[in-house]
Amino acid sequence: MNSLLLMITTLLYSACQTAPAGDDFFLVQQGRSAYVIVTPADATKAETKAATIFQDYVQRISGVKLVILPEGQYKDQPAVFIGNTTHTMGPDRIKDDGFFSGSKNKQLYIRGGSGQGVIYGVYHVLQTYMGCRKDDKGPAAVPTLKDIRIGGALSVLREPAFIYRESYYPASTDPEYLAWHGLHRFEDLWGLWGHSFFKLLPPADYFKAHPEYYSLVNGKRQPLQLCLSNENVYALTVAWFKKAIAGNPDAMYWSVSPQDGGGACTCDLCRKADAEEGGPQGSLIRFVNRVAAQFPGQRFTTLAYGYTAKAPLKTKPAGNVYIMLSTIDAFRQEPLSQAPSAAAFRKNLGDWEATTGNLFIWDYTTQFTNYLAPFPDYQQLQPNLQYFARHHVKGVFSQGSGETYGDMAAYNSYVQAALLWQPDADIKMVNDGFLKGYYGPAAPFVGQYMDALSAAVKSTRSTLDIYGNPIYNIRDYLSPVLIDQYSTLLDKAEAAAGNNNTFLQRVYETRLFLEYVVLQQSRFYGNEKYGYLQPDGSVNPKWPVRVKRFTDQCKAVGVQELSEGGLSPDAYAQEWQELFSREWINSLALHAPVTLVNAYTPEYSPKKEATLTDGLTGGNDFSYNWLFTYGKDMVATIDMGSSKAIRQVQLNFLQDARHYIFNPARVLIETSADGTTFKSAGVKEIPAPEEDYAIHINHYTFPVAGTARYIRVSAQCPATLPEWRLVEGKKPALCCDEVSVQ
Incomplete structure (x- = not known):
């Protein structure tokens, strides 16, 4: 445990170590104890384990190892009764895997219902009355004290609202964390x-x-x-x-x-x-x-x-x-x-x-x-x-x-x-308890950061979609302006953490979430402000360093994949290297206006029509730099502003069968001088795909001779999904990226 938190905990306990009042008592005083741990004569596995846990933590806190006795050997000395002993207090019955902790006549009692209830009770006592904490899957935080004082007249019954309780996060891989917080797997x-x-x-x-x-x-x-x-x-x-x-x-x-x-x-x-x-x-x-x-x-x-x-x-x-x-x-x-x-x-x-x-x-x-x-x-x-x-x-x-x-x-x-x-x-008490224990003096600013995010979602009327994407929120709660505000709050959290490595590292880990947004959104912005490219299309020299720092931090904190079934940090870094190595093509149609016959799908096409002429090509994720058209042909007319000599048109389509995205059945390229009369410049018939759930980016190049101001691309959507991917209520989608004109 870090030294600052130990110091704070020790000060708090020391301030309370005056003479006991009423039923208050010292379990350990000045590094000594008269207490024993008493278990039932025929203790269950859970009761035996609970007694061992209690013994272990008392020794870690104070250096004193309490003796564990079966009840038949108990001789009326001061005791901590763990389990359903005949020496008891509290309710006759404890519901489900709940627990009871209480004190009477300077004796401590911890009992449980079914399952691990008695173990949950021990951890409750350790955290609530003895200053121990376990806020993640790392080692528990344990104070070092010569005195362990237990407040008098304890009587706490906890019975769970739900019989099955699972919070599926990295901490749930730690058996002690699960038992400490009464969770299941x-x-x-x-x-x-x-x-x-x-x-x-x-x-x-x-x-x-x-x-x-x-x-x-x-x-x-x-x-x-x-x-x-x-x-x-x-x-x-x-x-x-x-x-x-x-x-x-x-x-x-x-x-x-x-x-x-x-x-x-x-x-x-x-x-x-x-x-x-x-x-x-x-x-x-x-x-x-x-x-x-x-x-x-x-x-x-x-x-x-x-x-x-x-x-x-x-x-x-x-x-x-x-x-x-x-x-x-x-x-x-x-x-x-x-x-x-x-x-x-x-x-x-x-x-x-x-x-x-x-x-x-x-x-x-x-x-x-x-x-x-x-x-x-x-x-x-x-x-x-x-x-x-x-x-x-x-x-x-x-x-x-x-x-x-x-x-x-x-x-x-x-x-x-x-x-x-x-x-x-009391949710405020729960929140404050976690933030203070986990972030120490940085807690107020991390709390403000979380509050600012929540407030921005409300004020901008954002949508929180479990299948969303940071680029869908560039105009609401994850806008660059708001990201700067969030970052300022975490700057203050870092300053408050000072040189305490544990708290500082946890603030750094929290900053990873903002850094990820900045990196992902930079792919959307390209060579514009906030993009990873400079105005001339070359890579911003700061970006490779930034990506490496991010992926190194991801691995250090235990990021295994960045999405469900998605990239590892190393694969993410490799994806960025591929982006950095892409040649910037100065298309004749760069930033040219686009007119569509059929509407794109707005939730998957944040750049709208401009996706086809923004200079950026798409990758394996259909969320980035693909114009998504659902169930209809994509018919796009590009106005290059003036007549230009053309030798080829190149474009790409994504195939991602898992998301019902397929190649068009047919692609037709047409040119025009006036935007009214078009002539064919090339056509490709594309066969229906064989069963294949891998993601493919398919490239199509059309040689074109002559001059034109307008380019029209007509991509015919397949009439139905292929038989091997046929699902009721679903239609095929088309995803097209940059239409590059040379």
Whole structure:
């Protein structure tokens, strides 16, 4: 632990080490103790572990190692009773994995409900009364004291609002952090987690010989989902669970859930069930209930997500079936209880609440496409969890950046942990407790930084989209002007941290989020102000150094990937090297105005029509420097201002099947002197793609002879998605980047 925090903690404790008043007592005084730790005669594993943890931390704080005794050997000396000993105080029953801590007659009592409740109780006492902290996955902060004083008349009962509590951030990889904050991991609770259909019946094992096991979509069996009316699918699923449960008898939950995506089966039997139940959730719930009936002692979960989000009209989930409802379609700048984008979620929540008493929520508190982008939903954390509790939700999986470092990861995890226990906790006290413990004297300025972000989201009416991008917010809460204001607050935080390396490093880590935005937005600006290029198109010499410093810091703090399934810091640096090495092409059409016949998709084309003539070419991410046209032809007319001699036109199209982006079926280049009469200058017919989910940038060059003022590019959108990517409700999109005229 850093020296400054130790000094502050020691001063605070020393100030309190006067003679005990009332029931106050010294557990350790002047480096000595008369106390022992007493456990039940037949202690559980959790009770034994809790006693060992308490013993260890008392020794770390004071140097005194308290003796642990089973209750049968206890001789009425001063004691800390850990577990359900016969020497007890507090309620007869503790709900779920809650805990109780109390003191009476200068004795200390720590008890727990089920599971690790008693361990949670020990960590609560260590933090609340003994000055220890663990705010991230690093080592716990432990003060060094000769005296440990316990305030008198303690009586604290904590029973969690939710039986399942997961905040999915890097700290959740540390078992002690989880126990300290009373959190869970799905790896510890689920024998089978998440989208599980193809874990039960992998297409690689079954599809070739038994296509009938998989969904019938557009008249053809496809390995998109399972056919839930097929009796062999049911039999194989039951057989799989018999073996898996026997091999993992301690697992609390087992998932039977569709794959991520569409493709529900439309065979006659599945369609009949779905018609009776109001949608594909019908055949799913009936199937899960059948499986669950074979294992009445087990608990099964399934996902209310995508095409199964709605509650069925007739069939209720069985008593041992838990529904995990997703909030994925909602924006995050407002509480879910009132956000217009969450209207469908609220309807589904109410319907599921009326259908089952076993309801979990799968929530999201990060931007999956840019983990490091500032995502200030901080003020929604409490109202959202309060809303879930009011609707009798039993568990919450709050998905953050996972094992990789993301925006305010330590803060989000800490606050979510507190609110998952007590949604109505004093949020100011929770926030202040974390900020002061984590940032020390820099805390006020980091708090102001977070408040400024939240205020800017409101004042600029920004959208917080879990699949957003920093370049979509250049005109609102992540504008360059506001970024400078945020940076000034972090400058003050750095100054306040002084030469304390721990606090200073944490401020540096917080600054990474702004630095990431600046780097990403510089790709949008190109050779304009705030871009990575100079006005002549050459690379700003400061930028390679800046990128290297950023990626080095990312690796130092544990960034594994910058987006869900995205680039590592090293791959990100390599991507920048490719950008730096690109030749700047002084196109005859540079910054020429563009007229479109069909509208671009504004949320994915922040530069609008200018994307085609801004001098910047696109990369693998369709968010940057691609003109996105959804379901229609791209017909663009470029006015070069005067007649010019032309020898070629070059342009690129992106293929990204995962996002339904494909090559055009046909590209036609035309030229004109007056903008009215056009003549063909070249045409290419492009064959339909074979199945391929890799990202490709396809280059097309058209030789052109003569002079023209206007260039018209007509890219024909494919009529339908290819059969291998055919999903109901989706259309193909076109992404075109720079139209370079030489």
